[in-house]
Amino acid sequence: MKELDQTKIPNHIAIILDGNGRWAKKRMLPRNFGHRKGAFNLKDIATKCNQLGIGYLTVFCFSTENWKRPELEVNYLMNAPMRYYKKYKQKLFDSSIRFKIIGRRDRLSAPFLKMIEELEEQTKTHTRLTLTLCIDYGSYNEIVTAVKDIAKEIQNGKLTIDEIDEDTITSHLFTKDYPPLDLLIRTSGEYRISNFLLWQMAYSELYFTDVLWPDFDEKELIKALIEYQHRNRRFGGLKDENSTN
Numbered sequence: 001m002k003e004l005d006q007t008k009i010p011n012h013i014a015i016i017l018d019g020n021g022r023w024a025k026k027r028m029l030p031r032n033f034g035h036r037k038g039a040f041n042l043k044d045i046a047t048k049c050n051q052l053g054i055g056y057l058t059v060f061c062f063s064t065e066n067w068k069r070p071e072l073e074v075n076y077l078m079n080a081p082m083r084y085y086k087k088y089k090q091k092l093f094d095s096s097i098r099f100k101i102i103g104r105r106d107r108l109s110a111p112f113l114k115m116i117e118e119l120e121e122q123t124k125t126h127t128r129l130t131l132t133l134c135i136d137y138g139s140y141n142e143i144v145t146a147v148k149d150i151a152k153e154i155q156n157g158k159l160t161i162d163e164i165d166e167d168t169i170t171s172h173l174f175t176k177d178y179p180p181l182d183l184l185i186r187t188s189g190e191y192r193i194s195n196f197l198l199w200q201m202a203y204s205e206l207y208f209t210d211v212l213w214p215d216f217d218e219k220e221l222i223k224a225l226i227e228y229q230h231r232n233r234r235f236g237g238l239k240d241e242n243s244t245n
């Protein structure tokens with residue numbers, strides 16, 4: 001049995017949470033039950049990541065395309081977090097997890113926006129895991145926003161076209177203060193990226209599993225981390241500095 005190497009824990013992992021609906025369907029339950037179970041699972045996985053000393057966990061909760069779902073489901077996804085928040089607020093704060101929300105903010109309801117802003121403000125000095133919830137997030141939207149901001153800086157004379165480099169793009173994304181993404185996990189047997197962190201994952205390791213998100217427990221997380229630790233990350237170079245082949 002392979003074991004986790006405590007000295008090679010990734011600093012930044014991202015997860016495309018997928019399979020809540022199928023988890024519920026398998027049990028002949030309404031889809032929202034799957035989302036409920038998925039939300040509880042996120043709490044457990046974030047707690048585990050925090051214990052393991054992972055610095056950043058970035059999760060895809062609601063995409064810019066998820067508005068196409070039936071109104072009832074969208075309402076559930078947008079309102080349920082507020083109920084959990086009230087219930088778990090103290091516990092969340094005690095764990096010293098720092099919360100961030102990235103994505104469009106202009107389409108969120110006023111009470112939801114108020115909740116997430118409060119959550120970010122009240123945990124901003126926390127020093128353990130940074131848990132980022134991507135809500136109304138889409139990578140295309142993030143890149144378009146970055147391009148517009150860069151164009152404005154050029155217009156205002158703060159930047160010249162020749163000064164634009166890769167760091168200029170990176171530093172205008174929602175994830176500007178984040179370390180590089182080491183590992184991306186997608187659950188539920190789908191082999192797609194679905195408009196998630198396109199720029200950030202240029203050199204990430206990708207891990208796909210058939211396990212549905214509500215079933216993705218600590219054991220599955222450790223399995224993914226062990227697999228990650230056995231990958232040979234070369235970033236376009238050779239195996240190691242002294243390698244001749």
Ligand code: IPE
Pocket residue numbers: 017018019020021022023061062063066077188
């Ligand atoms: C993921 O589960 C949760 C969200 C995208 C909000 P799904 O709702 O996509 O579940 P499936 O894919 O229908 O099983």
Ligand code: MG
Pocket residue numbers: 018019
């Ligand atoms: Mg899905």
